Amino acid sequence: MRIPGGDLAPARRRRHGGSYGRRRQRRGLRYTLVVLLLAAAGGGAYLLQRDDSKVPQRLATTPKSCPTTAVPAKTPANKPPAKPVALPAPKQVRLMLLNGTPRNGLAKTVADQLAAAGFVVTGQGNAPAALRGASTVTFGSGGSLAGTLVSHWVLGSRLVGNPKAAPGTVQVVLGSTFRRLATPAEAAAARQPAGAGPVVPVPSPVAC
Numbered sequence: 001m002r003i004p005g006g007d008l009a010p011a012r013r014r015r016h017g018g019s020y021g022r023r024r025q026r027r028g029l030r031y032t033l034v035v036l037l038l039a040a041a042g043g044g045a046y047l048l049q050r051d052d053s054k055v056p057q058r059l060a061t062t063p064k065s066c067p068t069t070a071v072p073a074k075t076p077a078n079k080p081p082a083k084p085v086a087l088p089a090p091k092q093v094r095l096m097l098l099n100g101t102p103r104n105g106l107a108k109t110v111a112d113q114l115a116a117a118g119f120v121v122t123g124q125g126n127a128p129a130a131l132r133g134a135s136t137v138t139f140g141s142g143g144s145l146a147g148t149l150v151s152h153w154v155l156g157s158r159l160v161g162n163p164k165a166a167p168g169t170v171q172v173v174l175g176s177t178f179r180r181l182a183t184p185a186e187a188a189a190a191r192q193p194a195g196a197g198p199v200v201p202v203p204s205p206v207a208c
Helices: 008-054 106-116 144-153 184-191
Strands: 068-072 094-099 120-126 136-139 158-161 170-174 201-205
Touching (some): 106 170
Parallel strands (some): 136 158
Antiparallel strands (some): 068 201
């Protein structure tokens, strides 16, 4: 069948051209929408990144430690050294020396040594019974300082108070563990109180 010419052909071209134009418009609209969506997504990510950069990084950093200062600990070591006790001189001490060991002649030997150190030995002999262990230094009423002085010379001795003993008297009984008397230097050192120890610093918290 033959299609007539004339005005029919331009009309078909117009319809074809109009359909093609509408397709181009729809394609351009979709492209514009995609571009707008991508731009919106990129802008949101940028804003989120900027907001996160403004948050202080306090949790990610190590907490700052407060400085500390050292102060002396309140201990007895920080107290001023005590004054030595005023003990009597050896020549002011009268004592009796007894041997409580099975070693013959020990009482005389030790008595002579104490007399040479300046003590007044009023007597010597054997103890009524053997004394096992440490020597004893017994003093009567008012004789504590004199007994303390004698105990510094008799190494390893025990100081014992006896209210029934004669006032001011000192009695020494040598025990089985007795080995020797102290030297003058050792006896003098025993009279000195223990010195004060070093100051111990302890941390004290300081407000940051």
